[in-house]
Amino acid sequence: MPHDHPHHDAPPDPMTERVRQLEERLVAQGLVDPAAVDAIIETYAEKVGPRTGAAVVARAWTDPEFADWLARDATAAIGSMGYAGRQGEHMQAVFNTPTLHNLIVCTLCSCYPWPVLGLPPVWYKSPAYRSRAVIEPRAVLAEFGLELPPQVQIRVWDSTAELRYLVIPMRPEGTEEMTVDELAALITRDSMVGTGLPVAPERVSG
Amino acid sequence: MPHDHPHHDAPPDPMTERVRQLEERLVAQGLVDPAAVDAIIETYAEKVGPRTGAAVVARAWTDPEFADWLARDATAAIGSMGYAGRQGEHMQAVFNTPTLHNLIVCTLCSCYPWPVLGLPPVWYKSPAYRSRAVIEPRAVLAEFGLELPPQVQIRVWDSTAELRYLVIPMRPEGTEEMTVDELAALITRDSMVGTGLPVAPERVSG
Amino acid sequence: MGFGPVRPEVNEPVFHAAWEARALGLTLATGALGHWNIDESRHARESLPPAVYLSSSYYEIWIRGLEALLDRHGLLDPAASVPHPRRLAPGAVAQVLAAGTDYTRPIAGPPRFRPGDRVRARNIHPRGHTRLPRYVRGHAGIVEAEHGGFVLPDANAHGQGDAPERLYTVVFDGADLWGPDAEPGTSVSVDAWESYLEPI
């Protein structure tokens, strides 16, 4: 293709271009060191994620004293396992029971407990989830394949301040012999947001 | 420019193209006669408009019996002047007084009294006007250059049903000698929506 | 989040582009076919995804709504191409537009509310169409006028007939709607069907 027809090339993605130019200016102005940006990305892409939360939940399932601490002071209990930081400074653990299911949302923006769950998924940040979780949580859960019986109350926690919530799902039946690591493998991200339940043990061990 | 580079031409406006194709299909399917579309457009582009409402208001200013009828049964009173039809089937006239200013809005869509005011302006249909007129009408009026003294109450009419409202502004001072036609020339569209006042007579007669 | 200032346009034309005029004409001409009513067409527009609705101009919303209605009613089925029996003739346009549609309906029995009554707009959140604005729901107001029976949009939009109810003009004090942040000396009225209201 001749060089005098540059518009024949695929146009660059506008956001790619916009962010690239912004970073270029920020770096040129001495405001940002790109290696720090790399380090931030590496932290959330590779180090922080829902496996952290799963470890907290699995320990709560197997260590009643820890579960009690988690219920009283989640920030300290989770911090004792080495998990803390931005968007998880003030933690609260909320426990599912046979008659109560907890669901987390942030209607105003997309607050989410980063240190234990990583960055939020797109659906958590979507207007659909943020607007509907508080008015029709059962309909929203059904869209995740989770149909709760009517006798189970649903408590929706709208994260309007700097408290960040972690759902502690119920330990599935038939897991009495499993180790903490085996249990952690059952604990999905969604089960700690309240849009899912832990995986049934036969699906993991089988 | 060579014919094998049609993309060098300015692209057609997407809405122009979309509506053109839609009309083409509607005509081909026997659903629409394009001459009827022409006739509808001609009606609202050339025949129906705020001069109709101005005639109603000017008559109300000069004919107390008509003003009384307008207050009691605006649909009939306006209809007696030959003005009626779509989006004006059920009319109500609301009268400004020295202590009360009326303002019309339709927060849910953009309902507007077509037979007396014509088609609504873009600002009337804008999310800004529709959302703000009911919560901060004084701030909105100020953006139209209309600052009402605090002792004047503001009544906002949200057109949520099929009633359509026409504001009857107060007759300006110094117009005692004017004819109905001269008075009608003072009456702006905005003064019949409530976002303005009639033009002061010196600005017309001078 | 806010929509910013209202921007009146000096010497605004009736249409800002030729397609806007065609959009108006096509919407009215297809409406005359009788397959849907005004409430169904409002609902079609208001059911657009919010980001689309808010970023579209008025006539763009109309066109998107019209496309949805044509699709729902199967009117663009390629098999049919004989003139529709109710196709609007050019010579009938003036009469049709001047006639409009009468939305009043006779209604039996006494009105539930009288001018002067204090009422509350019900705290309803229907999944379908409604004309009770969210900002009055749960708030108390005063009945100012009773207008007799009118077609109920909540039913009419969904092919459930006229279901007429009495219509009332209800006035709300600005301070009752908006609390301490209300502008002083302001009130807002809505026209509310009887089932939108409850006595206090």
Add this chain to the structure above:
Amino acid sequence: MGFGPVRPEVNEPVFHAAWEARALGLTLATGALGHWNIDESRHARESLPPAVYLSSSYYEIWIRGLEALLDRHGLLDPAASVPHPRRLAPGAVAQVLAAGTDYTRPIAGPPRFRPGDRVRARNIHPRGHTRLPRYVRGHAGIVEAEHGGFVLPDANAHGQGDAPERLYTVVFDGADLWGPDAEPGTSVSVDAWESYLEPI
């Protein structure tokens, strides 16, 4: 009008494009410069025009918010090009992210409300930033927990300091919020600063 179904994505990646990762990194790295706080940055995002906000992806909203903040604080003034004294060093990233920010503040005097108290979320409509969701305003709920003093976003977003107030978790019955259209057996809580609440 509605937003349609929630669409979970199977095996969703952390980032859907390289620019999203850069957007996250740039937002956090510039935040570390100390020119604004989390409330001001939330307010910058939420002040985008609604049509833009609703049609933008999450990280696009972040980038637009960041551009607004940089502009407001004059940080892209071409004159300055020496390294910012608080520029985040790569070696400090892990510590900064792990430390986070403590939003609690000591607060004198007794709490106005106690767990079990019935309260009403005030019907406020501030022009500036707030974290009281519109859907609870004017509704009654029960105080479930008192969390001590926290930085008040309504002040902090506008450079008016911490203005700490006690924070409460307040639970609302679904039927109180949404009326007869509520799903049965549901409740919603919000975390509300003391000035958001009034006794019943």
